[in-house]
Amino acid sequence: MNRTIGLLGGGQLGQMLCEAANPLGINVVVLDQENSPAKRVTAGSHINGSFTDPEKIRELAKRVELLTVEIEHVDTEVLEELANEGVEIQPSWKTIRTIQDKFLQKSHLEKNGVSTAVSKEVVADEAGLQEIGKELGFPFMLKSRKDAYDGRGNFPVKSPADIKEALETLKNRALYAEKWANFRMELAVMVVKTEDATSTESIGTIAYPAVETIHEDSVCKLVYLPPRGIPIKIQKQAQDLARKAVGSLWGKGVFGVELFLMHDGKLVVNEIAPRPHNSGHYTIEACPTMSQYKSQLLSILGNMPNFANSVIPSVIPAAIMLNILGGREETSHNEIMERAIAIPNASLHMYGKQSKPGRKIGHITVVASSISEAESLMSPLITLAGNMHAERKGHDLNSVPQHQIIPSPSHPLVAVTMGSDSDLAVLKPGLALLQSLDIPFHCTITSAHRTPQRMMDFASSAVDNGFKVIIAAAGGAAHLPGMVAACTPLPVIGVPVKGSSLDGMDSLLSIVQMPRGVPVATVSINNSINAALLAARILGASDETIRFKVEKYAADSQEEVLGKADRLEEIGFAKYLEKK
């Protein structure tokens, strides 16, 4: 592209930005200390110095088309001056200044109708904090307005007894208080802003997928794509809220939006970073033609392509990112590196930084066809990282409980429902088969006639709940499969259950003879085995692993019949019947 940009900061985010810039022919001039990570991957001529030094920033501005940042702790005074002199700065110094002061950031978001945690200005003495405690309740968070990151500058005030220590720990800093967020899960969404102007309608913003983030010691430890067990609807709401938040800011670029999903299902924005973000590293592999780094480059240069529905999709179903933090020894991380390299679906990203205890020195991204597959690949690495953490903290590995990884249950792909619990006996062999094929399912009861609303809610939310196929069993005037099919675009398999009259013909015809427009995939009467196998075939049409299981089932069935044939030929029909 023959373009040159100036970057304030040369850490790992700058490094990955440069790695994205090289193939695009974009020249990045980095302002940071000598030998900083970003300079290691671009042989160009950089500037040595501090990204908070106004003179160095001015020197950088002279050499490039525009300035951008990989860290928000920069001098916005000089950026404002430069902007007034006509230098382009992306995102705007105004956005960086607003974000630098977390209280200002929260007030800005509130003013723009973006839900955030309730925040209060504080009088930073004991009386003032007692007052706040009454207002927000205990516990609350006492936070530095500025220069706070990775948990530094935050103090959880659990009771009035903590106030003294909190004030001592955060002395000489401008403070504010935040209501305690009793969240169910932390989510994050990367958002690209492509227009200079602010927008209250998210115009000019594009969202990456929502991800789940796990923090340890207030530092991001793990990122899960997609968030585990969270309905697609909420993931979309998180994207929308993140777009709205970023739309309210000035200038262009990529933004990391951290959110809390509360227990009541509400979403609030926690905070925003005006740059690539730890929670967006996964995009390098999951969005291989548009990583967060490429989108920062293209958006600030005004070259971001259009994306349908303002969403940058992931090309893979699931990913997990694990940060590598420096261990007790400089070589503590060697084992985790080696183990990561031995995983076929893993990418190792080392930042070329000297290892220090707790320092972010690299990360690992694992991609997979499901989150449970990604978890089983990543699980040994998470254990290793847990050991490194315990060792760093000086814990005795033998006596201290290991960092517990609770494997998330596999997301169910098949929803199985029935009109009545009396149908369960018929479904049992099919459910057992799904289990033995290792296909996760969810089983429930939704009567078309006795719980019509529940049945419709179940069917119409099936896509958002991540199901891919539905099995519905019913007998008599068997309306359930057809009614479910009328309320979902998913394939519905109908199992006619034989009732007390008509030998099941009533159920069969009620299920199979659907009118034009609403198909039910009907299997034979009482044959839940075939319903389960059909579900497996449907999933297997786009998932080779499941298709191989269907093939193996068929091969095993053939073996069984061949064995019987051999025996019959060997011992003759009479003995065969006798011994059966």
Added chain:
Amino acid sequence: MNRTIGLLGGGQLGQMLCEAANPLGINVVVLDQENSPAKRVTAGSHINGSFTDPEKIRELAKRVELLTVEIEHVDTEVLEELANEGVEIQPSWKTIRTIQDKFLQKSHLEKNGVSTAVSKEVVADEAGLQEIGKELGFPFMLKSRKDAYDGRGNFPVKSPADIKEALETLKNRALYAEKWANFRMELAVMVVKTEDATSTESIGTIAYPAVETIHEDSVCKLVYLPPRGIPIKIQKQAQDLARKAVGSLWGKGVFGVELFLMHDGKLVVNEIAPRPHNSGHYTIEACPTMSQYKSQLLSILGNMPNFANSVIPSVIPAAIMLNILGGREETSHNEIMERAIAIPNASLHMYGKQSKPGRKIGHITVVASSISEAESLMSPLITLAGNMHAERKGHDLNSVPQHQIIPSPSHPLVAVTMGSDSDLAVLKPGLALLQSLDIPFHCTITSAHRTPQRMMDFASSAVDNGFKVIIAAAGGAAHLPGMVAACTPLPVIGVPVKGSSLDGMDSLLSIVQMPRGVPVATVSINNSINAALLAARILGASDETIRFKVEKYAADSQEEVLGKADRLEEIGFAKYLEKK
């Protein structure tokens, strides 16, 4: 990984190798001219000089753990000496020397049971070539044994009249002759070799997917993943043959294997490159955790992970790679760069080389959910590249026919079959619906009773032919759907066709009442619309675009009924019936 390797050559392949090495913490010391592309992306200390200079190669060897290449035109004498002195060279100098001499390469492959084009030693004078022409037939290819690439060093001898010019063009070179390969398609497979020893059973080799390559002026122009219209079975055969070929060589590393698919379906190896290859660039995006560059690094260092079935799968369904060759002017390629950047699913890779007419200066990879989607994204860029080519060749763009892009038909996802052409009338509405939903299908006749073998062949090859769902219609003793289901792991939708007796009940029960183990997804009698919609729902379970179409169909149906309801309420039942 804290490891250091030495690279002979610093062109674009070396550049992308360094881009893969940086995040792994692998240090690459490059031997090539100052400012070569690979040096641009790594700030380390490199060696300036020629990768054919024995002194420089020795200097490099002293600084690194092992030597590797990004180009095969290196000095193998000094590599052999170094190997004897204990320096590790990957792949072996023996492999590089064998490959450098194309005649030696072909003889080696033949000796190891790998099919190649028939090659003959030649006496390089008119009589000798006359003799060869009689033996191989005209046309044949006269080729340099060494230093030939991108078509340089090849001369097609179409008739005896060409012999003089051929000898003049290739004078002072060691030559051999090759039988003309009248191929249907050129394929390529990247193969990773993880063991030092040679193997006749492909042990220690891993294959990337097979791709289709299109050459222009003997230079690779386009790469298609997967190859268009080629059965999966042949793609697997290509992977197997490529693995066998690479298994016969010495040492570790990544290899590009070019093959011809002949008109009779046979595969022959054309030639092998002992390094990353133009036909493997797509792996950067399609295999985002294991590009060909990463696999070269890990294999030569002995750290390549294991892959199931010895195959590195693509995580995306389709990709196209287009090379950017320098145009007539130094700025001719600016437009294609800009257009590439404007495509959301495209990655631009510029090599930082000065543009010269015909020089490879970059490439573009587009990824998509189908090859036809990739084609429609890439098509304008291919036209631009065609214009650049014509301009470079001095053709008048207005008078010379443009480079023609024949869009490949979409690969059919649904196979529709019937027991007799009398069923076609019943299937017609369903086929029309598939068309209107833009779901590609293949329609045929396979009678279970009159063409049993054909029916079984059809069903058992359906997966290899890329189908995801089968619709089978039959009437009376309607065995077709069930028999098809017995011969494939794919979901089979059965359409009972109403015959002259029993009102269709015979067909329905013959199709739906399948025994345990072999399900048929049965729809109502004569209802091909529902069969088509069920196929769409099955595809839509894993393809959002198709699911949206199913949702739209349902919404349209609802609209239609609501319109009728309005009208009925407005004009009353009597008038409504009158006007109908």
